[in-house]
Amino acid sequence: MTTHKIAVIAGDGIGKEVVPAAIECLERIAGIHSLSLEFTYFGWGSDYYSRHGRMMPLDGLEQLALHDAIFLGAVGSPDVPDAESLWGLLIPIRREFRQYINLRPVKTLDGVRSPLASTEPIDILIVRENNEGEYSEVGGRVYRGLPHEAAVQETIFTRLGVSRAAHFAASLAATRKGRLTSATKSNGIIHTMPFWDEVVEETTRLYPGVTLTSELVDALAAHLVLKPWTLDVIVASNLLGDILSDLGSSVTGSIGVAPSANLNPEGDYPSLFEPVHGSAPDIAGKGLANPVGQMWSGAMMLDHLGFPVAARHLQEAFESALREGLGTRDVGGPSSTSEFTAAVLAAIDAIELPAEADLLISGMPSAPAAAAAPS
Numbered sequence: 001m002t003t004h005k006i007a008v009i010a011g012d013g014i015g016k017e018v019v020p021a022a023i024e025c026l027e028r029i030a031g032i033h034s035l036s037l038e039f040t041y042f043g044w045g046s047d048y049y050s051r052h053g054r055m056m057p058l059d060g061l062e063q064l065a066l067h068d069a070i071f072l073g074a075v076g077s078p079d080v081p082d083a084e085s086l087w088g089l090l091i092p093i094r095r096e097f098r099q100y101i102n103l104r105p106v107k108t109l110d111g112v113r114s115p116l117a118s119t120e121p122i123d124i125l126i127v128r129e130n131n132e133g134e135y136s137e138v139g140g141r142v143y144r145g146l147p148h149e150a151a152v153q154e155t156i157f158t159r160l161g162v163s164r165a166a167h168f169a170a171s172l173a174a175t176r177k178g179r180l181t182s183a184t185k186s187n188g189i190i191h192t193m194p195f196w197d198e199v200v201e202e203t204t205r206l207y208p209g210v211t212l213t214s215e216l217v218d219a220l221a222a223h224l225v226l227k228p229w230t231l232d233v234i235v236a237s238n239l240l241g242d243i244l245s246d247l248g249s250s251v252t253g254s255i256g257v258a259p260s261a262n263l264n265p266e267g268d269y270p271s272l273f274e275p276v277h278g279s280a281p282d283i284a285g286k287g288l289a290n291p292v293g294q295m296w297s298g299a300m301m302l303d304h305l306g307f308p309v310a311a312r313h314l315q316e317a318f319e320s321a322l323r324e325g326l327g328t329r330d331v332g333g334p335s336s337t338s339e340f341t342a343a344v345l346a347a348i349d350a351i352e353l354p355a356e357a358d359l360l361i362s363g364m365p366s367a368p369a370a371a372a373a374p375s
Helices: 017-034 047-052 060-064 084-096 158-175 190-206 219-227 239-253 292-304 308-323 337-350 367-371
Strands: 003-011 035-040 069-074 101-108 123-129 140-141 150-153 179-184 211-216 233-236 259-263 272-274
Touching: 003 017, 003 272, 003 308, 017 035, 017 069, 017 292, 017 337, 047 084, 060 084, 069 292, 084 272, 101 158, 101 239, 101 292, 123 158, 150 190, 158 179, 158 190, 158 233, 179 190, 179 219, 179 239, 190 211, 211 219, 219 239, 233 239, 272 292, 292 308, 308 337
Parallel strands: 003 035, 003 069, 069 272, 123 233, 179 211, 179 233
Antiparallel strands: 101 123, 101 259, 140 150, 259 272
16 A cells, blocks of 8 residues: 655644644545555744744755645734745745646535525636746835835746646646636736737647637626636636636635645646635634635545545535535534534545546546646
């Protein structure tokens, strides 16, 4: 039996509550499916920063590289500037390990009420380019403290970066409804967004079964609110994908249920799995946190590691608990974090999946398929 080594960073705020809840479920699933998962815990984050002036040690990336996957809770604290917390931990991991795809499912779940009047089911995959774009390090500030102080931030799109995100998104769309939507703002951003549009269009032509629609991001945001059930796969730049995926998860009922995967599709480096929500310091330590986003991210991790049946089992379990009305307060349920976790564990024990239930629960293609895009 191969042992899969998982690096665990609970991080800050509610991350310290939802990560243990999800791992308890992962361990129960591993026992049922005879998986060997070895969790190694790293106490990095804002508390580490307050003691050492860094979010992780100097050799933190070298330590993480020894693992098959990284399971992250949340990063952020009112006591630490956001630029320090994000650029000191999460972004270096994403870039050092070439996790150039951020995959975020947006899906309605039974037992989670959408704020929309329509009951049409929503099932979208948002593919966010994860290594460049608007989140580049190019720029700076000049004339500090003077009346004409200025700040410059450069957006960087490369043909490699855009095309590999488009390949990944198109390959997903080809396995689903064949509809790919590209988020753009090329009517106002004159250089980078037209380049994005050109490369996405060139790439999508290599997938004859996929229809591409390019939508201005403001119109696409309205589309996500008015008729999200008509969308299938969305590909977007780093910033636009970040914003649209938060909007999408809110439309389905709660950002607390939204998972994500930071993927190195080729498998040369560990991928990172985390919920979309932040550290939520306002509810931290109160037992109110929704662990579904973390559990779902854990299911995506199992899927990525090659255990689709186990992943499906975990997803069925937390969906069953939600369906029974046992969700946490943010989705209209009565449960605390621990009570909902207990309900999921009971569902895990009660559910029997057929051996052929080997569906990819997140919609992710296998690593070889994602890497072997047409040339």
